Amino acid sequence: MLEQLLAARGIAGEPEMAAFLQPDYEKLHDPLLFRDMAKAVDRIWRAIESGEKILIYSDYDADAITANAVVYRALQALGAKAEVYIPDRFTEGYGLNPEAFGKIKEQGVKVVITVDCGTNSLIEAQICRVSGIDLIITDHHELTGALPEAYALINPKVPGETYPYHEITGVGVAFKLACGILARREKHNLPAGYEKWLLDLVAIGTVADCHSLLGENRILVKYGLKVMAKTKWPGLAALMELAGLKEKVLSGQLDTYAVGFVIAPRINAAGRIEHASIAFDLLATDDRAQALQLAEQLERLNAKRQALTENVMSEARAQLELISERKVLLAVGSDWPKGVVGLVAGKLVEEYSRPVLVLEKGEFECTGSGRSIGTFNLVEALQTAKDVLVRFGGHAAAAGFTLRTEHVEVFYKKLLDHAEANLPEEALARVLELDAELAPDEINLNNLEALENFEPFGVDNTRPKFSLSAAEVIDFAAVGKEQKHLQLTVSAGGKIFKCIGFNFGRAAQSLRAGEKIDLAFELLGDSWNGVKRLKLRILDFRKAANG
Secondary structure, eight states: HHHHHHHHHTTSHHHHHHHSSOOOOGSSOOGGGGGTTTHHHHHHHHHHHHHHHHEEOSSSSSHHHHHHHHHHHHHHHHOOOEEOOOOOOTTTTTOHHHHHHHHHHHOOOEEEEEESSSTHHHHHHHHHHHHHOEEEEEOOOOOOOSSOOOSSOOOSSTTOOOOEEEEEHHHHHHHHHHHHHHHGGGGOOOOGGGGGGGHHHHHHHHTTTTTTTTTTHHHHHHHHHHHHHOSSOOHHHHHHHHOOHHHHHHHTOOOHHEEEEEEEHHHHHHHHHTTTTHHHHHHHHHOHHHHHHHHHHHHHHHHHHHHHHHHHHHHHHHHHSSSSSSEEEEETTOOOOGGHHHHHHHHHHHHHSSSHHHEOOSSEEEEEEEEOTTTOHHHHHHHTGGGGGGEEEETTTTTEEEGGGGHHHHHHHHHHHHHHHHHGGGGGSOOOOSSSOOOGGOOOOOHHHHHHOOOOOOOOOOOOOOEEEEEEEEEEEEEEEOOOOEEEEEEETEEEEEEEEETGGGGGOOOOOEEEEEEEEEEEEETTTEEEEEEEEEEEEEETTTT
């Protein structure tokens, strides 16, 4: 079974299997493999030693905020004069902007390090050159035009880059810069391996940005989860405790689900509702009282974000129901908060199984966010409409953009035309892909424990999904608040299996004891009073052919 699961992830042969099952921190690529890394590190050290101001510029999502915190923490530990600039989502938008660099110049900043942005900022790079500011860009987004004339450009996706791993996130690239700076051991007295304390921040940003969890990202997240359980940062510790993760921390069970669905949304909530500086301050503070105060503030903002998201979801869904057969879906609202349109797009992609774009409509301009499916590259799709876009950027699966309100219809038509030529009907089919069919004897604690070596789970390494054929229904009930969930007991091969189906409560009405069903499920461990039991998480079921 394990070899079959590994093969499905493109992993075959002893060295590859060992690298996957036993990720090794020492196998991370050398930061100096980036062609401009040495140049960037040299310049940053000159700034540190001469007391020049260094400014870190980031966007406002979890990948960007953690990237900013990684570089800031590293520079702070080295005694650098480091400051940060995070644009306001609502008044400045994403990416670099000329107005911000006017302010930066007035502050006497000589070195600007961008994190998770800057690759397509031609104007701002030129402003820096004219103003005598050395611009060091660290990013991972796709190049959409000419290269900016920066002092240094560190991005695995730009043409000619020599770094071997292209799936690294914005925070991953920022971590590489921090490692490059800290590698100059002759210049500081920090203990060897100090950079490992930054890995919890790296794990958060990597998981939040939904990038591949194979290769180097797998190593970063695997070790990042271990560091997170004993984090040095008071703000992160306070956030996890308030979010109800204390038990997971103490038991060593922090996982990518906790990061992606509990921690990251709270960090994102700051920039979505008020200003991302709240989340940055949380990760940057060493004051425990301030950490608790900021964590409580993020809790409140996250609750507000959830309510706003539900409201926009309802209104957007009403629009999409009328056009649900189109290959790309577009929803537009004049009073939708900019901060939640990306979230809504992501949730609607799951519902409709096709690319979704959600626009906040202003009097003169619309600000939007899109999420894609499969191999449909959203940035390439936006490229086909660039003549009506004010600006755009992102990567294949997620992108942001701005356009004039008068151009919405022609913009949408261009996307639909591109999808007609590049998104086949079969790519839109809802398919539940299973890794293997298990015999009843294979559904056991030993195999569950073997699967734990596959963690951390995420993009390109999802939790394995299995099937069980002709299981007999023994007992069932709708449970939980509003009876939304299904509790099910089945029998197969002389064994009894307890199952839980989240949001399957209505299915209880169609079941009857004694009938046989085929189950699609994930293996879960359920601990109670120190005893670990096996449980099947239902993904879907159907009446068996011989039921």
